Amino acid sequence: MSTLLNSAPKSALAGLAVTTLFFGMAVFAQVIAPYGMSDVVGSVWEPASSAHWLGTDNIGRDLFTRMLYGGRTTIFVATAATVLSFVAGSVLGFAAAVAGGWLDQLLSRSVDLVMSVPGLIFALVVLSVLPPSLPVLILVMAFLDSTRVYRLCRSVAGDIVVMDYIEVARLRSEGLGWTIFHEILPNAMSPLVAEFGMRFIFMVLYLSTLSFLGLGIQPPSTDWGAIVKENSDGLVYGIPAALAPAIAIAILAIAINLVADWVLSRTTSLKGGRA
Amino acid sequence: MHPVLKLLMQRMALGILLLIASSILIFCGTLVLPGDVAQAVLGQSATPEALANLRHDLGLDQSAVQRYFHWVNGILHGDFGKALSNGADISHSISLRLGNTLFLASWAAAISIPLAITLGILSVRFRNRWPDRVISIFALATTSVPEFILAYLVMFVVAVKWRWLPPVSLINDTMSVGEKLQATALPVLVLVLVVLAHMMRMTRAAILNVMESAYIETAVLKGLTGFQVILSHALPNVIAPIANVVILNLAYLVVGVVAVEVVFVYPGMGQYLVDHVSKRDVPVVQATGLIFSSVYILLNTMADLIGIISNPRLRNPK
Numbered sequence: 001m002s003t004l005l006n007s008a009p010k011s012a013l014a015g016l017a018v019t020t021l022f023f024g025m026a027v028f029a030q031v032i033a034p035y036g037m038s039d040v041v042g043s044v045w046e047p048a049s050s051a052h053w054l055g056t057d058n059i060g061r062d063l064f065t066r067m068l069y070g071g072r073t074t075i076f077v078a079t080a081a082t083v084l085s086f087v088a089g090s091v092l093g094f095a096a097a098v099a100g101g102w103l104d105q106l107l108s109r110s111v112d113l114v115m116s117v118p119g120l121i122f123a124l125v126v127l128s129v130l131p132p133s134l135p136v137l138i139l140v141m142a143f144l145d146s147t148r149v150y151r152l153c154r155s156v157a158g159d160i161v162v163m164d165y166i167e168v169a170r171l172r173s174e175g176l177g178w179t180i181f182h183e184i185l186p187n188a189m190s191p192l193v194a195e196f197g198m199r200f201i202f203m204v205l206y207l208s209t210l211s212f213l214g215l216g217i218q219p220p221s222t223d224w225g226a227i228v229k230e231n232s233d234g235l236v237y238g239i240p241a242a243l244a245p246a247i248a249i250a251i252l253a254i255a256i257n258l259v260a261d262w263v264l265s266r267t268t269s270l271k272g273g274r275a
Numbered sequence: 276m277h278p279v280l281k282l283l284m285q286r287m288a289l290g291i292l293l294l295i296a297s298s299i300l301i302f303c304g305t306l307v308l309p310g311d312v313a314q315a316v317l318g319q320s321a322t323p324e325a326l327a328n329l330r331h332d333l334g335l336d337q338s339a340v341q342r343y344f345h346w347v348n349g350i351l352h353g354d355f356g357k358a359l360s361n362g363a364d365i366s367h368s369i370s371l372r373l374g375n376t377l378f379l380a381s382w383a384a385a386i387s388i389p390l391a392i393t394l395g396i397l398s399v400r401f402r403n404r405w406p407d408r409v410i411s412i413f414a415l416a417t418t419s420v421p422e423f424i425l426a427y428l429v430m431f432v433v434a435v436k437w438r439w440l441p442p443v444s445l446i447n448d449t450m451s452v453g454e455k456l457q458a459t460a461l462p463v464l465v466l467v468l469v470v471l472a473h474m475m476r477m478t479r480a481a482i483l484n485v486m487e488s489a490y491i492e493t494a495v496l497k498g499l500t501g502f503q504v505i506l507s508h509a510l511p512n513v514i515a516p517i518a519n520v521v522i523l524n525l526a527y528l529v530v531g532v533v534a535v536e537v538v539f540v541y542p543g544m545g546q547y548l549v550d551h552v553s554k555r556d557v558p559v560v561q562a563t564g565l566i567f568s569s570v571y572i573l574l575n576t577m578a579d580l581i582g583i584i585s586n587p588r589l590r591n592p593k
Binding site: 126209 | 293296300301304416419420421422423424427428430431434435436442526529530533534537538548549552553555556557560561564568571572575
C-alpha cells in the first residue's frame with residue numbers, strides 16, 4: 001500500500017487527500033458542526049465572520065453547518081446509489097458476458113431501451129408519482145445508472161471471457177457465480193474502480209440537480225442542491241451564499257477525477273497501452 | 276437492395292421501435308406505484324368521491340392496456356389530453372413552449388458547434404503546449420459542475436457583478452428577434468459551456484487518432500505547415516466521428532435545457548415539465564417526457580444514420 005502511494009503522482013495524492021477530507025467531514029458532520037442544523041442563529045444572509053465562517057443562509061441559519069449536514073446527505077445518498085448501481089450493473093453485466101445467449105440478449109436489449117429515454121426525464125416521470133423519500137431516490141438513481149455500469153462491465157468482461165483461463169474454468173465445470181467472482185472480477189477491477197469514481201461524481205451532480213428542482217431531498221433535511229435552491233434568490237442582490245455548494249461540488253468532482261485518472265493510467269500501463 | 280440502404284432502413288426501423296418502446300416505458304413509469312395515481316395526486320386527505328371522480332377522469336377504471344392505446348391514439352391525432360392541475364389543453368401549452376425551447380437550443384448549437392471544432396483543432400495544433408493545457412483545464416472545470424450551478428455562476432458574474440445582461444430571461448411574442456437574443460444571451464451562454472467541453476475533447480481525440488497515419492507523415496514531409504496538415508488532410512477523414520459527437524451533444528442539450536430554463540425562469544418545455552412534476556400532474560409529465568425522449572431518440576438515430584452514410588467502406592462494398 002505504501003509503495004502504491006509513493007508511486008502516485010502529486011495530483012492524485014492531492015485528489016485522494018481532498019476526497020478523504022470530504023468523506024471525513026460527512027461522517028463527522030455532527031461533531032464538527034458549530035451549530036444545530038435548523039437553528040436560526042443570526043439575521044438573514046450575514047456575511048462571513050469568525051462566528052459564522054461562511055455567513056448565514058436565507059433564514060439566518062449558519063451556512064457552514066448547513067453545508068456539513070447537506071454534504072453528509074449528498075455523499076451518503078450518492079455513495080449508496082453508486083454501490084447499489086455497481087452491484088446490480090456489474091453482476092448482470094458479467095453474467096450476460098459469461099452466459100451469452102438469450103440472457104445476454106434480454107439484458108442488453110432492456111438496457112438499450114432504458115437508455116433510449118434521457119435519464120433525468122425518466123427520473124422526473126417516476127418522481128411525479130412516487131414520493132421523493134430517501135429509499136425511492138436511491139433506488140431510482142441506482143436503477144438508471146446501473147444501465148451505464150452494465151454496458152461497461154459487459155464490454156470489459158467480453159474481453160476477458162475469451163481468455164484461456166476462462167476456458168479452463170469452463171472445462172472444470174465451474175458455476176456461473178464462481179466464474180464471475182473468482183476469474184472475471186479480479187481481472188476487471190481497475191477499470192471498475194476508476195468508473196466507480198466517475199459514477200459517484202455523476203450521482204452527486206444528479207442528486208443535486210433533482211434537489212435543486214425541488215424533487216430530491218425534502219426539508220427539513222438538506223443537501224447541496226437544496227442549499228443552492230434555498231439561497232438562489234440572494235444571488236440577484238449580490239449575495240454569494242448559493243455558490244458555496246457549487247464550489248464544494250466542483251472541488252469534490254475535480255478531486256475524484258484526479259484519482260480516477262491515476263487509477264486508469266495505471267491500468268493502461270499494466271496492460272501495455274491498452275485502455 | 277444496396278447494402279447501405281438496407282442498413283439505413285434497419286436503423287430507422289430500430290428508431291421507430293425504440294420510440295414505441297419508450298412510450299410504453301414512460302407510460303409504465305407512472306404505473307409502478309404502491310398506491311394509485313389518484314391517491315398520489317390528491318393526497319391522503321382526499322374524500323372517496325373526489326378519488327372516484329379523478330379515477331374516472333384519468334380512465335383508471337379501465338385496464339392499463341386500454342388506457343395506453345387510448346393515450347397513444349390521442350397523441351397520434353395531436354391530442355395530449357388535459358392537464359390535471361388547471362384543465363388546460365396540453366397540446367396548446369406545449370405548442371407555445373416547444374418553440375421557445377427550440378429557439379434556445381438552436382442558438383446554443385449554432386454557437387457551440389463551430390467553436391468546439393475550432394478549439395479542438397487549436398488544441399491538436401498546439402498539442403501539450405499551453406493552448407492545449409488551458410483548453411483542457413477549462414473543459415475539466417465546466418464538466419465538473421452540474422448545469423444549474425454553472426448557470427448560477429454565470430448569472431452571478433455577468434448579470435449581478437458586471438450588470439451586462441438581465442439575470443432572468445422573460446420573453447414574449449411581441450419582442451423582436453434582437454430583443455429575444457439579448458434576453459436569452461445568458462441561458463445560451465450556459466448551454467454553450469455545458470456542451471462545448473465534451474464536443475471539443477472528442478474533436479481533439481478524433482483528429483489525434485488519425486495524426487499517426489502514414490499520409491499525415493507524408494503531408495508533413497512534403498513541407499506543409501501544421502494547420503494545413505490538420506485542415507486539408509486530417510479533418511476530412513474525421514468528419515464522421517465529429518458529426519456523430521455533435522449530434523449526440525445536441526441530444527444532450529435537450530436534457531440540459533431543463534435545469535437551465537428553471538434557473539433563468541425561461542418559459543420553455545423544461546420548466547413546464549418541472550412545474551408539473553411537483554404538482555403531480557401525470558398527463559403533462561407523460562406528454563413532455565415523451566416529447567423530450569422522442570427528440571432524443573430522433574437525434575441519436577440521426578447520428579447513427581450519418582455514421583453509416585459517411586463510411587466509405589459501407590458505401591462502396593466490394
